[in-house]
Amino acid sequence: MQNSVISHQNSWLIYPLFATFVIIWFFVFPLKFPFDTDDIVIEGLYFFAALASFFLIRQLQIPILSIGWSLFTFGLLINLLDEFTSEPDIISTVIEGIITTAGLVIIAFGFYSVFTKIDKGENELHATNQQLRTEVVQRKQAKKDLRETSNILETMLDQLQDVVAIQKPDLTIVRYNQAGYELLNMSSENAIGKKCYELIGREKECENCQTNKALKSKTIEITERYLPELDKYIKATSNPILGDDGEVLFIVEQLQDITECKRVEEELTQAKKNAEGANRAKSEFIANMSHELRTPMNAIIGFNELLLETKLTEEQCHYVEIVQRSGKTLLHIIEDILDFSKIEAGKLELEVLDFDLLNLLEDFIDIMTLRAQNKGLELFYNVDPEVPSLLCGDPGRLLQVLTNLTGNAIKFTSMGEVAIHVSVESREYNTVLLHFSVRDTGIGVPEDKTELIFQKFTQADASDTRRFGGTGLGLAISKQLVEMMGGDIGMSSQVEKGSVFWFTLQFEKQVKPEHEEKVEQKNLLRKRSYDLNILLAEDDTSNRELVQVMLKKLGFNADTVVNGEEAIKLLETKQYDLVFMDVQMPEMDGLEATKIIRSPESRVISKDIPIVALTAHAMEGDKERFIEIGMDDYISKPVSLKELGEMLEKWNHIMLKGRETSQH
CATH class of the missing domain: 3.30.565.10 (Histidine kinase-like ATPase, C-terminal domain)
Structure with missing residues (x-):
């Protein structure tokens, strides 16, 4: 504040001014020019010296000194004017003394106040200087810490295997870490100050430049790309550094060499494809082997079952039972292998x-x-x-x-x-x-x-x-x-x-168990058994003969064909109630034949005739696949007399219910 504090700008005038004042007023003037003289010239010198001192003191911008010195000068002026007039009276002398004394008192108080404030200012200046020294020390320590931190960060960056690049918004390189220089095979002098695309031999920015995307979005951008100039796959992460105004100051880009990862990934992908191919080949092999094994096993076990029902000697019966047990053992092994294959493939x-x-x-x-x-x-x-x-x-x-x-x-x-x-x-x-x-x-x-x-x-x-x-x-x-x-x-x-x-x-x-009237179904079967016209499509001679014999034992006759084409021709000329259809046959297989039978353009007499797959295909999903194509039911080989009988009971019952419903 101007009224109470001496600024550092004018405080340097106080000491010489005060020294000059003391010397002139208390030593020079009293010795050379006694104050009680009547010489008007000397009194004039006193006045003009005081007036000059007043203007000088005003430059200090200290009101109390200016006021005191003005009173003192005014008192001298009155004294000087008295010299030009008559003898001074006692009143003017008293007034002159009061004014001059008041001025001197105020000047003395002013100088006291000034020196007090000077001391206080010096103390404050000393404290300020001490604070500045402390701040200087702290700043030096901060600079030292900053240098140490910077060195640590520099070392850490150089220890990273990934490339770290700092770029300006115009793509000028500010800094690379050591991995960056090694990747580019150049020194910092050759890299810093250049555009990033120039360092890999390009004349313009890369297509879909990652850094430009980060500049526009002001968010982190991550991408993977192949750099043919370096023959490397790179994963780039661009992170914009924003200023207080929200504008991008720098882009910090991390480049990770993922060439080896890509190579391993490609090898794993290829290995997966190979494994899937091998698994498919294994599944196909097992499916084919299942079909090829079940086809002869159907005849072996089926005819053995029929043979056991004929008149045999004890010795013959013993031999047939051995064959039957061996066949079932082999079938059990086949089932185990198939089940295990399904479980491994997660298809069970x-x-x-x-x-x-x-x-x-x-x-x-x-x-x-x-x-x-x-x-x-x-x-x-x-x-x-x-x-x-x-x-x-x-x-x-x-x-x-x-x-x-x-x-x-x-x-x-x-x-x-x-x-x-x-x-x-x-x-x-x-x-x-x-x-x-x-x-x-x-x-x-x-x-x-x-x-x-x-x-x-x-x-x-x-x-x-x-x-x-x-x-x-x-x-x-x-x-x-x-x-x-x-x-x-x-x-x-x-x-x-x-x-x-x-x-x-x-x-x-179970909440509500359902009881099937099996006895009633069996009676219905016997009652209506010879009313079923059955068509059997089977290419294998042994299996065709086996199923025919089984059907006869159950009281049924069947027409037989060896492929799908023959089955369709018969279905176009004769009314049948049920078809047993092998899946794998020459000329036309059972699946293709079923599609044609179900087709709206088909010329068969009954497009909705029940078709039962009688096949050696027994892998998981086969039954569902056959039914989806248009078949109605499924029996896997080797088929037993019991299974065949149950299938006939089932469809005879369904057809009877359908006829009864249509009659009502």
């Missing part, structure tokens, strides 16, 4: 059906009892009373697991017994968790082999394969089936004492 689908657990177990025990008795073993089974009978799930896969575990127990037990137990582990409102166990008194499994027993193609001992046979897939398939159905499976064993295999499965309880 579970069914959700209503079934009667107690009936299923009784039928299962009847079959297994014969196998156990053939080895002189006792087979026991126990179902706890609280186990519900009417369940919902996949009865076929449950039966498959039970068959695998019980079959193994019988196979690896030479004397003693096999016991099956079913109990409830837990239950909820509409679900039940069942515990199944199969105990035997067989050879057992060594402790160090228990972890391997559920692996594919594995048995406890390699010699077991030679002694007992088998593919080593049964337990592996059982484990995967149980896990697919949401259960657990395990075992415990002691060598030469036996084993216990167990598994748990959760089923829904």
